[in-house]
Amino acid sequence: MTKLCEVCYDASTGTHFGVQVCSACTAFFRRTVSKNQRYRCKEKKACEILSTIRNICKSCRFAKCLAVGMKKDGVQKFRDVYGKRECPRVLTSIASTPILDSLVRNYTHLENVRQVIHRDETKSVFLEKSPRALNYKESINVFLKEYQLVEDWIVNSFKEFAMFPSDQKSVLLRNFYLQFVLLEGGHFACQRGRSDITYLPSGDYIDCVNPETYYNDPDGRQPISAGDAAKMFASSFGTYRRNVTHPMQRDHVDQFEFLALSALTLFDTGLEGQSEENIEICRRMRKSIQREVLLYCKLKRRTELDASIRLGNMLSILPNLQRAARRFHEDMTLSNVMNAYSVDQKFYELGKL
CATH class of the missing domain: 1.10.565.10 (Retinoid X Receptor)
Known part of the structure; x- marks a missing residue:
């Protein structure tokens, strides 16, 4: 069975920072932590996070990353400075809507x-x-x-x-x-x-x-x-x-x-x-x-x-x-x-x- 990302419910690419997540949420979490980003929710800090709308509220998305157990200390500092690595695209052709x-x-x-x-x-x-x-x-x-x-x-x-x-x-x-x-x-x-x-x-x-x-x-x-x-x-x-x-x-x-x-x-x-x-x-x-x-x-x-x-x-x-x-x-x-x-x-x- 295909495992799902615990943050946005897209297809998971494996365990990253301690949690089953997709490549997009992995990259988002790593980038947020490594750059010490701060976000602000424009609503009531209760936005729904789904793969189709996960970029609408970065604040609630990051909060959900933490809530499902993603670990900040798993992020290697300065990793993004050396360039991005290609992430496998799982089920993109099948999961197209x-x-x-x-x-x-x-x-x-x-x-x-x-x-x-x-x-x-x-x-x-x-x-x-x-x-x-x-x-x-x-x-x-x-x-x-x-x-x-x-x-x-x-x-x-x-x-x-x-x-x-x-x-x-x-x-x-x-x-x-x-x-x-x-x-x-x-x-x-x-x-x-x-x-x-x-x-x-x-x-x-x-x-x-x-x-x-x-x-x-x-x-x-x-x-x-x-x-x-x-x-x-x-x-x-x-x-x-x-x-x-x-x-x-x-x-x-x-x-x-x-x-x-x-x-x-x-x-x-x-x-x-x-x-x-x-x-x-x-x-x-x-x-x-x-x-x-x-x-x-x-x-x-x-x-x-x-x-x-x-x-x-x-x-x-x-x-x-x-x-x-x-x-x-x-x-x-x-x-x-x-x-x-x-x-x-x-x-x-x-x-x-």
């Missing part, structure tokens, strides 16, 4: 852009944003801003998608977007360890325990009270948590796996208005993505589950995701028919499955 690696890189850029797009223009950019509970109008405004960003992220991540005719892009995006909104909410819940509130890409949240805050109309134009609207529609939050959030939290779905599920959701087939050529390309993409995430589970996720079983558990989330998205859109339709609360027509159209 180019499709999802590109998606991960671009998602990091998307997160950085979001900080600018969703910032409060009335406050200094140097102040840390304080998350707050949003009502449905504010939430929908966030998602409308997000749509163009998400489309740009997808176009720049998948050359196959970028080459589709505009009508075929629209078919896939309209099917994808609301499902992605719900799936990403589950990802945020996994990151923060909470399911009582639903975090949004802006950093704010929907209070699922007190849903009347979500159904409150600050303009006072809502025909029914926030409490009555919550009684009618708030059960959808429970449906969403049961079908998406809780399964993702139970299996500790990480960012790479969340993005793999997002890619599989994007390249769906059998959609109304989808051309045969588009369907064939989507099928090929889904096969490639499933191969990559299965490889990732085999080499980089150390769990008690067999990799194929883990992949099966993740794939079982997708039909539940569709169910939750359909329920969300049915609520919007019912609210319009009953004139319960007003949903922006543009967002309503984006949510159609």
Whole structure:
């Protein structure tokens, strides 16, 4: 069996400084110690360290090196001065995940852009944003801003998608977007360890325990009270948590796996208005993505589950995701028919499955 790096879960090249690690983490540790480097974490000193994102936070990466037992005194001082030695590349051709690696890189850029797009223009950019509970109008405004960003992220991540005719892009995006909104909410819940509130890409949240805050109309134009609207529609939050959030939290779905599920959701087939050529390309993409995430589970996720079983558990989330998205859109339709609360027509159209 292939042994994994105890720092980033890439394929190990042997025992270095007392621990099974890959060549990249070996070199990183040696360089950090020999040059007495000092790093600073920009988050909360709890960044996830995986082979696909191990260079994002050097501080947390070095801290993990020490935590798994790598020994500073094993580094030969001044060794790097005499030149680098070639390290064997183990399983590089087998362990290649180019499709999802590109998606991960671009998602990091998307997160950085979001900080600018969703910032409060009335406050200094140097102040840390304080998350707050949003009502449905504010939430929908966030998602409308997000749509163009998400489309740009997808176009720049998948050359196959970028080459589709505009009508075929629209078919896939309209099917994808609301499902992605719900799936990403589950990802945020996994990151923060909470399911009582639903975090949004802006950093704010929907209070699922007190849903009347979500159904409150600050303009006072809502025909029914926030409490009555919550009684009618708030059960959808429970449906969403049961079908998406809780399964993702139970299996500790990480960012790479969340993005793999997002890619599989994007390249769906059998959609109304989808051309045969588009369907064939989507099928090929889904096969490639499933191969990559299965490889990732085999080499980089150390769990008690067999990799194929883990992949099966993740794939079982997708039909539940569709169910939750359909329920969300049915609520919007019912609210319009009953004139319960007003949903922006543009967002309503984006949510159609």
